[in-house]
Amino acid sequence: MAANSSDTAAAGDAPLKPLQGGMLALMTIAVAFSTFMEVLDMTIVNVAVPHIAGSLAVSPSEGTWAISSYSMASAIMQPLTGWIARRFGEVRTFVFSVFLFVIFSMLCGLATSMPMLVVARLLQGAGSGPMVALALSLLLANYPKSKQGIALALWAMTVVIAPVLGPILGGWITDNFSWPWIFFINLPVGVLAAVTTWFLLRKRESKTVHAPIDVVGLVLLVAGVGCMQFMLDNGNDHDWFSSPLILTLGLIALVSLTFLVVWELAAKHPVIDLGLFRQRNFTIGVSAMSLGMLAFFAINVVSPLWLQTTLGYTASWSGLTSAWVGVLAFVLSPVVGSLLGKLDLRAMITAAFVILAGTSYWLSTFSSDVAYINMVWPRLVMGMGIPLFFIPLNQIYLSGLPPEQIASASGLANFFRTLGSSVSTAATVTLWQHRTEFHHASLTENITAASPATTSFLQHLHAAGLTGKHGLAVVNELLSREAATLGVNDVFWLCSVIFILMIPLLWLARPPFGSAAGAMGH
Numbered sequence: 407m408a409a410n411s412s413d414t415a416a417a418g419d420a421p422l423k424p425l426q427g428g429m430l431a432l433m434t435i436a437v438a439f440s441t442f443m444e445v446l447d448m449t450i451v452n453v454a455v456p457h458i459a460g461s462l463a464v465s466p467s468e469g470t471w472a473i474s475s476y477s478m479a480s481a482i483m484q485p486l487t488g489w490i491a492r493r494f495g496e497v498r499t500f501v502f503s504v505f506l507f508v509i510f511s512m513l514c515g516l517a518t519s520m521p522m523l524v525v526a527r528l529l530q531g532a533g534s535g536p537m538v539a540l541a542l543s544l545l546l547a548n549y550p551k552s553k554q555g556i557a558l559a560l561w562a563m564t565v566v567i568a569p570v571l572g573p574i575l576g577g578w579i580t581d582n583f584s585w586p587w588i589f590f591i592n593l594p595v596g597v598l599a600a601v602t603t604w605f606l607l608r609k610r611e612s613k614t615v616h617a618p619i620d621v622v623g624l625v626l627l628v629a630g631v632g633c634m635q636f637m638l639d640n641g642n643d644h645d646w647f648s649s650p651l652i653l654t655l656g657l658i659a660l661v662s663l664t665f666l667v668v669w670e671l672a673a674k675h676p677v678i679d680l681g682l683f684r685q686r687n688f689t690i691g692v693s694a695m696s697l698g699m700l701a702f703f704a705i706n707v708v709s710p711l712w713l714q715t716t717l718g719y720t721a722s723w724s725g726l727t728s729a730w731v732g733v734l735a736f737v738l739s740p741v742v743g744s745l746l747g748k749l750d751l752r753a754m755i756t757a758a759f760v761i762l763a764g765t766s767y768w769l770s771t772f773s774s775d776v777a778y779i780n781m782v783w784p785r786l787v788m789g790m791g792i793p794l795f796f797i798p799l800n801q802i803y804l805s806g807l808p809p810e811q812i813a814s815a816s817g818l819a820n821f822f823r824t825l826g827s828s829v830s831t832a833a834t835v836t837l838w839q840h841r842t843e844f845h846h847a848s849l850t851e852n853i854t855a856a857s858p859a860t861t862s863f864l865q866h867l868h869a870a871g872l873t874g875k876h877g878l879a880v881v882n883e884l885l886s887r888e889a890a891t892l893g894v895n896d897v898f899w900l901c902s903v904i905f906i907l908m909i910p911l912l913w914l915a916r917p918p919f920g921s922a923a924g925a926m927g928h
Contacts, residue, residue, distance in 0.1 A: 424550040429606055433548060434560060436602035440504050441541040442564040443595050444534045447511075448477065449572030450588050454580045461585060464520045474639040475524045476531040477828065481635045482628055483535020484821035488814025489617075489677045490536055491543070496612040496813055500540040501604045506533030508596035515586035538565065539816035542800070544603075546812060548610065555801070559743025562796040567732040573710065574725040581722070613810065617675040624677050626669060630662030631821075638832040646836070679814040682807075690915040691803025692819050694755070694908055698762075698795055699826035701904040704834040705766060708897050711835070716890040717774065730782050734789030742793040751798040751919050752912045758798075759912075761791030763905035770898035774891040805919040834897055842886075842893035849885045 425433055451458075451472050459469030491499050510530035517523035545557040579587050637655040647653045670676040682688050706728060713719035713727060742754070765788040772781065800819075807815055 425548045425606070426550075430549070432602060433606045434545065434557075436599040436606070437500075437541045437544055438560055438564050439595055440500075440599040440603070441538050441561065442568045443592055443599070444507060444537045445565055445568035446572045446575070447530070447534070447592070448480070449569045450576035450579075451476070454576050454585045454588055457580050457585045458523070462517070462520045462523065468520060471520065471524050472527055474636060475527040477639060477824070478632055478635040479528045479531030480535045481821060481824055481828070482631045483532050484539065484817050484824060485627065485631070485678045486624075487536040487539045487817025487820070488679055488811070489620075491540060491612065491813040491817075492615045492810070493617065495614050496540055496543055496547070497603070497607045498611060499536055500544060501600050503533055503535070503537045503540070504596050504600040504603070506530075507537065508593055508600070509533075511589045511592035511596070515589035517586075536817065539820045540813055542816045543813045544607065546804075547612070547809065548607065555743040555746035555797075556740060557743075558746070558800050559739040559793065559797050562793065562800060563736060563739040566735055566792050566796055569706070570729055570732045574722065574729055577722045577725055612813075620670075620673050620675055620677045623666060623670050623673055626662045626666040627677060630659050630666055633662065634659035635828060638828040641832055642835050642839075678818065679811065682811065682815055682818060685807070687805050687915050687919070688803045688807070688815060688819075690911065691799050692822050694911055695796075695799050695803070695819060696822040696826040697904060697908050697911075698759070698799070699823050700830040700833075701766070701901040702762065702792075702795075703827040703830040704897060704901050705769065707831050707834050708838050708894055709769075711838070712890060712894040716887055716894075717776075723778075727778065727781050728785065730785040731789045731792065733786060735792040736789075738790060739793040739797065742797050746798065746801055750917070751802055752915055752917075754794050754798045755802075755912050756909050758791040758794035759905040759909050762788060762795065763902045765791070766898050766902035766905065770895040770902065772891070772895070774887050802915050802919055837900075838890075838893050838897050840893075841896045842890045845892040846885055846889035849889055 424430070455469040455472065458472055459465060462469075487499075494502075507530060510526050510533055513526040514523060514530060517526055542558075542561045545561055546554055549557040576588050579585075579591070633655040637652055637659060641647075641649075641652050644652050647656065666678075667680065670678050670680045683692075709728060710724040713724040719727070745754070765784040768784040768787075769781075803819055804812060804815055
């Protein structure tokens with residue numbers, strides 16, 4: 407990449423060579439840990455909400471603002487990554503984002519009231535927004551072209567595994583220390599990562615462009631994305647559009663985002679480069695990424711809820727059940743990265759969707775008395791599909807783009823990936839509740855005095871001393887357990903269908919895909 411703005415001309419004539427050896431390894435560790443830390447913070451707070459709410463004397467529903475505020479601010483900043491990086495430089499923006507993340511992480515841990523925590527989380531999310539997208543851009547810019555597949559693999563590995571480990575690490579820290587430590591652990595990691603990145607890359611700054619700020623586009627972006635994210639995070643708790651608040655937020659989001667698209671396509675200096683969607687592979691890749699995340703995240707949202715509320719698992723054990731998905735994903739990611747230039751990327755992703763669809767269907771066959779070990783196997787196999795899904799897709803949507811568009815493309819893709827996760831969380835919980843109610847009603851219809859099974863079961867309860875209302879309460883509890891299990895099976899089955907239906911979409915991408923950033927010039 408080019409040097410910083412004071413040396414732009416010289417850098418344009420003689421691009422710096424990619425990093426090699428120990429410096430490349432050190433840069434990779436610093437950037438990867440920064441990415442891991444940021445993505446981890448999106449889920450590490452989830453299991454600590456009851457502790458946070460109790461400590462700050464608020465209700466658990468108010469405690470979820472610690473999650474909503476972060477995701478809302480981060481979602482707003484992600485599409486702005488390209489514009490900020492062009493204005494101030496990729497290295498400078500990345501390092502500054504890491505430092506902001508560290509500072510506001512400390513303030514989160516020091517918060518003594520819920521308003522203080524919410525403000526700190528808002529600022530933490532805003533600071534972290536560009537980190538993940540710029541991490542990918544910095545890795546690609548400083549890796550040799552022949553090893554860019556490995557760079558993609560390392561980036562994807564951190565992005566995928568961090569959300570899985572978040573609840574486990576958050577539960578362990580909360581149980582053994584106290585909730586502020588889920589924020590304090592970011593301090594040493596972030597400071598070391600920022601200092602190391604600046605030391606290695608400060609003379610490898612990207613070109614900067616002093617373009618004016620698109621105030622109208624910025625306001626529309628903040629209003630539209632902010633309202634949409636808040637609606638998705640809180641809609642289920644407010645019964646969706648029956649709530650005037652959620653309805654108002656939905657209308658503001660719709661109007662703002664519609665005008666944003668129209669404005670940005672005509673703006674001379676847009677804050678979001680929507681022209682990227684004119685690129686066929688970018689559109690196909692981001693669409694597949696978003697829909698894939700919707701289905702994949704649905705499994706990771708509803709499964710822990712089902713395990714804890716229906717099967718009686720603790721937060722730690724439900725987290726450990728999900729964690730098995732990261733084992734093979736971690737092991738196979740470098741292998742998949744090394745194969746990017748040798749296999750058809752569309753075939754690799756097709757294999758991933760077949761694996762994810764098969765394991766989703768496998769999960770949909772479990773009953774309420776399933777053993778822990780039986781839930782481990784599909785999760786383990788699912789890990790094979792994750793690197794085949796994320797790593798080739800990143801190369802598809804980045805293929806052929808010039809280096810100055812990589813940050814914008816990564817930021818926009820990261821936004822839609824986050825949006826897919828948010829939509830998935832909102833839709834999945836609502837769908838599971840509705841299907842549980844449906845199955846409960848269906849099962850209840852079979853509980854009649856004319857049913858031999860019902861009569862026999864009630865007789866056994868009577869013999870155990872459970873008569874009248876007590877016996878009926880036991881029956882209702884069993885019905886609720888089975889209904890919730892049938893409901894979660896429906897969600898898993900739907901995820902399987904989504905993965906299968908996405909396969910034809912992949913083959914609309916047009917080869918050759920080349921390197922991750924085809925015009926890097928290394």
